Amino acid sequence: MLKADNVSCVRGERRLITALSFTVERGRLLAVTGANGSGKTSLLRMLCGLLPAEQGRILWDGEDVRACRERYLASLIYIGHLNSLKEDLTPVENVTISARLAGEAVSEEKTCEALEEVGLSRAIHRLPTRVLSQGQKRRVSLARLWVSQRLLWILDEPFAALDAASTGLLMQQLRAHLSHGGIVIAATHQEIDAGADRLDQLRLAG
Amino acid sequence: MNQFGMFAALRDIIRRDLLLALRRRSDVLTTVLFFILVGSLFPLGVGPEPAVLRTIAPGVLWVAALLSCLLSLGRLFTADYADGVLEQMLLIPQPLSLLVIGKVMAHWLISGLPVVLLSPLLGLQFGLTGEALGVLTLSLLLGTPTLSFIGAIGAALTLGVRGSSVLIALLVLPLFIPVLIFGAGAVSSSASGIGAGAHLSLLGAGLLLAFALAPWATATSLRIALE
Numbered sequence: 005m006l007k008a009d010n011v012s013c014v015r016g017e018r019r020l021i022t023a024l025s026f027t028v029e030r031g032r033l034l035a036v037t038g039a040n041g042s043g044k045t046s047l048l049r050m051l052c053g054l055l056p057a058e059q060g061r062i063l064w065d066g067e068d069v070r071a072c073r074e075r076y077l078a079s080l081i082y083i084g085h086l087n088s089l090k091e092d093l094t095p096v097e098n099v100t101i102s103a104r105l106a107g108e109a110v111s112e113e114k115t116c117e118a119l120e121e122v123g124l125s126r127a128i129h130r131l132p133t134r135v136l137s138q139g140q141k142r143r144v145s146l147a148r149l150w151v152s153q154r155l156l157w158i159l160d161e162p163f164a165a166l167d168a169a170s171t172g173l174l175m176q177q178l179r180a181h182l183s184h185g186g187i188v189i190a191a192t193h194q195e196i197d198a199g200a201d202r203l204d205q206l207r208l209a210g
Numbered sequence: 211m212n213q214f215g216m217f218a219a220l221r222d223i224i225r226r227d228l229l230l231a232l233r234r235r236s237d238v239l240t241t242v243l244f245f246i247l248v249g250s251l252f253p254l255g256v257g258p259e260p261a262v263l264r265t266i267a268p269g270v271l272w273v274a275a276l277l278s279c280l281l282s283l284g285r286l287f288t289a290d291y292a293d294g295v296l297e298q299m300l301l302i303p304q305p306l307s308l309l310v311i312g313k314v315m316a317h318w319l320i321s322g323l324p325v326v327l328l329s330p331l332l333g334l335q336f337g338l339t340g341e342a343l344g345v346l347t348l349s350l351l352l353g354t355p356t357l358s359f360i361g362a363i364g365a366a367l368t369l370g371v372r373g374s375s376v377l378i379a380l381l382v383l384p385l386f387i388p389v390l391i392f393g394a395g396a397v398s399s400s401a402s403g404i405g406a407g408a409h410l411s412l413l414g415a416g417l418l419l420a421f422a423l424a425p426w427a428t429a430t431s432l433r434i435a436l437e
Contacts (some may be wrong), residue, residue: 055302055437077303086294090226092233101226102295106302107215176282 005029006051008154011060012081013046023060030155031040033178033198037210044191045085047208048160048196051189052181078107081155085161087145087153091134095119098133103151110151118150119143122129124172138165152178157181182208202205219304220312227316241282241321242328248274249332260337267336268397272390274332275350276357278383282321283361284375286313289431291369297436306432307425310366314358314425322354330406332381338401345400345410352413353393357423359417360385366431389416 006028015020020043024104028034036044049055052060053069053076062069069076078112089098105111116129121144133141142165149157157178163171175197178188182202196203214338218328231238252270253263290296329350338346365383367375396409 006415024379036244052301054297075305077301080301082298082301084294084297086297088298090293090295092229093226097229101222102298105222105226106298107219107304173284 005063005065005182006189007063007066009061009063011050011057011062012139013043013055013172014058015043015046021050021208024206027061027205028187028189028204030185031182032202032204033182033190033196035196035198036136036189036204036206036208037193042208044208045160046087048082048084048158048189048191051158053077054082066110079155080157081106081148081152081160082158083145083148083160083162084162087141088116089133089141094130095124095133095136095147098153099147100146102180103148108152108154114151119134119176120146122147122173137152139167139170141171142166146174149174149181156163156184157186157188157190159188159192163192163194163204213284215305216308220303220315221311222283222309223299223309223312224279224319226315228319231316231320233270237282237325238320238324241278241352242324244281246272246323246332249279249328250335253335263336264308264338264342267333267342269402270336271329271332271346271390272350272353272394275329275348275354275393276386276390278325279321279354279357279361280379280386282317283365283378285381286317286362287369288365288374288421291435293403296432300433300436303304306429310362310428311349311421314355314362316429318355318358322350322358326354328349338397342397342401345406346397348395348410349396349406349413352410352417356389356413356417357386358418359420360389362428363424363431367427369435388412389413392416 007024008024010023010025011021012023036047038044045056050057064072064076088102096119098114099115099118100110100112114175119129120126124140124143129138134145144161162174166174168201179198181188182198228277249271256262256266268304270362287296289298300306302309326347333346364378367381368377371377392409392412396406398412399409400406
C-alpha cells in the first residue's frame with residue numbers, strides 16, 4: 005500500500021501541490037490528471053524519491069520511504085516521460101541492462117519475448133535504438149514492465165507516442181498487473197480502462 | 211545490504227559504459243589522439259636537444275594526460291542526464307556512490323588506461339631512461355584514476371549548466387594541481403637519481419582519499435542536479 009500523507013511540493017517560486025493526501029491499495033490504479041504544469045510529473049517524482057517533498061511523508065506499507073529506501077526502490081519501477089534508452093544500444097541490450105542494473109535477473113530471451121509482446125518484431129531487436137521511431141522507442145521503454153516483477157509501477161504519460169494497438173496492449177498489461185495485486189500510479193491525459201472497481205482518480209488543480 | 215547485488219550493479223554499470231564506448235569509438239579515440247598529438251608535437255617544437263627534452267618530459271606528458279582526462283569529463287554524466295538514464299540510476303536499490311564508482315572506473319578504463327599504456331612510447335620520444343619510463347607509467351597509473359574521481363565531482367556539479375565544459379575546467383583544475391605536481395615530480399626525481407618513492411606514496415594517498423570522498427560528493431551533486 006502506498007500512502008501520501010499531507011505532501012506539498014514547491015518548484016522554484018511556484019507551489020504546485022499543497023497538503024495532498026491519498027492512499028493507493030494493492031490491485032488499484034491511481035490515474036493522476038490535470039492541465040500541463042499542474043504538477044503531475046513533480047508528484048510522480050516525489051513518490052519515487054527523486055524530488056524531496058517540502059512537507060509530508062510518503063509511506064510504503066506503513067513505513068516512511070526514506071527509512072526503507074532500499075526495500076521501497078526494490079518494489080518500484082518508474083517510467084518517466086524520457087524513455088531512458090541508450091541510442092547506441094539495441095532494444096534488447098537497453099531492456100536487459102536496465103533491468104539487471106535495477107536488480108532484476110532478466111535473460112536476453114525473456115527480453116526478446118517482452119519486446120515481441122509490445123509489438124516489436126525480432127528483426128529490430130538487434131538494431132541500434134537510434135534508428136527506431138518515437139513510438140517504437142516508447143514501446144522499448146515500456147517493455148521493462150513486461151520483464152519486471154515489481155509491485156509498484158509509477159508511469160508518467162505511458163501512452164505518449166503510442167498507436168492504438170500499443171495502447172491496447174499496455175491497457176491489457178496494466179489490467180493483468182492489477183489483477184495480480186500490483187499498484188499502478190499513472191499521470192495521463194488519456195482515459196484508462198482498468199475497470200471501475202480498480203480505478204481511482206486524482207485531479208491536480210495546479 | 212546485499213553485497214552480491216552491489217557487486218553485480220557495479221559490474222553491470224562498468225560493462226554498460228564499456229559497451230557504449232565500444233559503440234562510439236570516436237569519443238575514445240579523440241582523448242587518446244589528443245594525448246598522442248600533444249606528446250608528439252612538443253619534441254618537434256622544442257628541438258632535438260636530448261637534455262632539454264628529458265627535462266621537460268615529465269611536465270609535458272603529465273599535462274597532456276591531465277588535459278586529455280579533462281577533455282573526456284564532460285561526457286561522464288551528460289548523456290545519462292539527457293536521456294533519463296541518470297534518473298533511473300537514482301532509483302536502483304543500491305548506494306548511488308557505488309554506481310558513481312562504477313562510472314568513474316569505466317571512465318578511467320576508457321580514457322585513463324590508454325594514456326597509461328601509451329605513456330612509455332611517448333616517453334621514448336623525450337629520451338627518458340628505462341627507469342624514468344617505469345616511474346612515469348606508475349605515476350600515471352596512480353594519478354589518472356585520481357583525476358577521474360576528482361573530475362567526476364566537477365562533472366556532476368556542472369550537470370545541466372550551459373557552458374559546463376569550461377566550468378568543469380575551472381572547478382577541477384585547481385584540484386588537479388597536486389596530482390600534477392607529485393606525478394611530474396616523481397618522474398623528475400627518478401631522472402635526477404633522488405628516487406620517486408615519496409612522490410608515488412603521495413599519489414597513492416591521493417588516490418585513496420579521492421576514492422573515499424569523491425563518490426560521495428559526486429552522488430550528492432547528482433541528486434541535487436536531478437531535483
